[in-house]
Amino acid sequence: MKSSRIVHPCSGAAMAAVRMRLDRIIRVSVLALAIAFPLLTCNAVPARATDASEPDSSGVAAELEQEQQASQLELRSVAEQAALAARALSALEADIAALRADQQELDRKIAETAARRAELDQRIAAGEQTMTGLSERQEAVRLSLVARRSVLAEVLAALQRIGRDPPPALLVNPEDALSSVRSAILLGAVVPEIRAETQALAADLKELTALRQAIASERVSLAAALAENSEEEERLARLASEKAALHEQSRRRLERERQRAEALSVRSSELEAVIATLAGEIVSLREAAEAARKAEEERQRQLAERLERARAFAAVAVPDKNRIMPAYAFSKLTRSLPLPVEGETVRHFGTDDGTGHMLAGQVLATDKGATVVAPADGWIAYAGPFRSYGQMVIIDTGENHHLVLAGMETIKVAAGSFVVAGEPLAAMGQTRFAGSAALSLASERPTLYIEIRKNGQPVDPRSWWKDDMSSRKASNDT
The missing domain is CATH 2.70.70.10 (Glucose Permease (Domain IIA))
Incomplete structure (x- = not known):
């Protein structure tokens, strides 16, 4: 062709x-x-027959296993975060305990400062009483001096006159002699008293000077003590305020960490429940898949037997014209x-x-x-x-x-x-x-x-x- x-x-x-x-x-x-x-x-x-249940079950089981693995990973992450939160809580509790100890020490120092302030107040009160007494004594000395001013003036005038016109020592007139005798008698009577008054006056003046110096020294000491006490109070007040702020901040952080730890604990419980549920579903699906596989094997075995019988029959007989396979x-x-x-x-x-x-x-x-x-x-x-x-x-x-x-x-x-x-x-x-x-x-x-x-x-x-x-x-x- x-x-x-x-x-x-x-x-x-x-x-x-x-x-x-x-x-x-x-x-x-x-x-x-x-x-x-x-x-x-x-x-x-x-x-030819295929059983879709086993692949579907296997696919669902695989998806559930993946979800279970993801949940386990998340659970491990949550556990790590919970451990970190627990360590943070321990550190915060330790900090708060230290702050409480510092606060107690501050309270003790404040109490000591208050005691010193009370002592200073007592000293101030005693100093004021002393100063009052000294002032009263000073006023009495001043009044005494004022009261003896006339006598002292006369004595001083007589002394000045004697000093300007001394009595004759050898030759004197009768009148001058009489005056001298009178003056001598007067001086004899007055000089001892003047000497005593002069000594008392000197003592009073010396005491007045000493009192004034003591009052000034006491005032300086009390002022220094009051300034030191005020500075100590201010410093302790600042420290107390700072410690209170740190304590409040630590308390809030502790509260947040506790809430976070509680949330992590709840999430961990939820994940554990999910994992347990998934594990149960996976076991159920595997059991169902295994049962389906065995059923399919049995069906395939029966089908193979029927096909083998059909082949054996077809080898010796004419196929049925009305067959559907x-x-x-x-x-x-x-x-x-x-x-x-x-x-x-x-x-x-x-x-x-x-x-x-x-x-x-x-x-x-x-x-x-x-x-x-x-x-x-x-x-x-x-x-x-x-x-x-x-x-x-x-x-x-x-x-x-x-x-x-x-x-x-x-x-x-x-x-x-x-x-x-x-x-x-x-x-x-x-x-x-x-x-x-x-x-x-x-x-x-x-x-x-x-x-x-x-x-x-x-x-x-x-x-x-x-x-x-x-x-x-x-x-x-x-």
């Missing part, structure tokens, strides 16, 4: 976008099928599936698609209006148009395998339904679609694009097609 030259009109980026779009369609279709299939099959056992595991059907349509392969898997990229599937050139059938049992994950590639059908064949068929004109199946091998799916058109399989052929014959995916990755489909000379017994019977 004469080969035709194949040219790819699309860019590599467009081809990659098409593949990404196809991957999204497959994932969304599989999810929709997983949701709708239990409603379609009712009590039937699906070929694959009769065979898709991975066991290698080299046994017929092509979905009669035609000529114009592109193989892995060959150059014309843009330097590897072709992810296989392209068949078919006859006009040819019928496309299902190569194997499966669920229709998607059925509908896909860009410029015509109609597309995605079959979920089980075991994470998907069969993609594109380039058809009409579709005869709906998404969510179950098809058996050989069941008609669609019909080819009269000409090739412009974007079918993203290829450009010299011929206008209809082309069918075939792609088999395992776990979302394209694989070579040739390993599933049976040879022309092989028996058709291995294919799924319709």
Whole structure:
């Protein structure tokens, strides 16, 4: 047969976008099928079943563990802050105790100062009494001097006269002698008294001077004591005020630290309760996850037994045409599936698609209006148009395998339904679609694009097609 030259009109980026779009369609279709299939099959056992409770439980348990770890970290931080607050409280209490001791010492000094002030007051009172007595004595001396002023004046006048006109010693007149005798008699009588008065006067004057000096000294001493006592009182008052301010400040700080410590204690209790609750929830979730895992294992075991019995039955019997699950595991059907349509392969898997990229599937050139059938049992994950590639059908064949068929004109199946091998799916058109399989052929014959995916990755489909000379017994019977 004469080969035709194949040219790819699309860019590599467009081809990659098409593949990404196809991957999204497959994932969304599989999810929709997983949701709708239990409603379609009712009590039937699906070929592939997944239990979402265990992953969900595991996810919730992981989130709770993370929350528990965060709470434990916060609890440790709160405990450290509480320890710091406790140390701060101890230091403040020690400071307050020292301030109280200082306050007591100040109180003692203030009491001593008050005692000294009382003593000074007594001394001042005694000094005032002494000064009063001295003043009275001074006044009495002054009055005594005033009272004897006339006598003293006469004595002093007589002394002055004698001093100015002394009596004759040898020769005297009779009159002068008589005067001298009289003067001598008078002086004899007065001089002793004058001497006594003079001595008393001198003593009084001396005592008056001493009293005045004592009064002045006492006044100076009392003034100095009063000044010293006032300074001591002022200093103690300042110290007492400062100590009172420090005591009040320390008291407020102590109150704040106590409130902070109480708040930290409350927060610590709350965190401990949260951690305990989370621990209980984690244990419950783990127990539930373990129970779900065991239930899933048991269900999978029962499912495996039923599938094994089904496989054993299928090996010796014709599959039921009314089955609602694959009769065979898709991975066991290698080299046994017929092509979905009669035609000529114009592109193989892995060959150059014309843009330097590897072709992810296989392209068949078919006859006009040819019928496309299902190569194997499966669920229709998607059925509908896909860009410029015509109609597309995605079959979920089980075991994470998907069969993609594109380039058809009409579709005869709906998404969510179950098809058996050989069941008609669609019909080819009269000409090739412009974007079918993203290829450009010299011929206008209809082309069918075939792609088999395992776990979302394209694989070579040739390993599933049976040879022309092989028996058709291995294919799924319709």
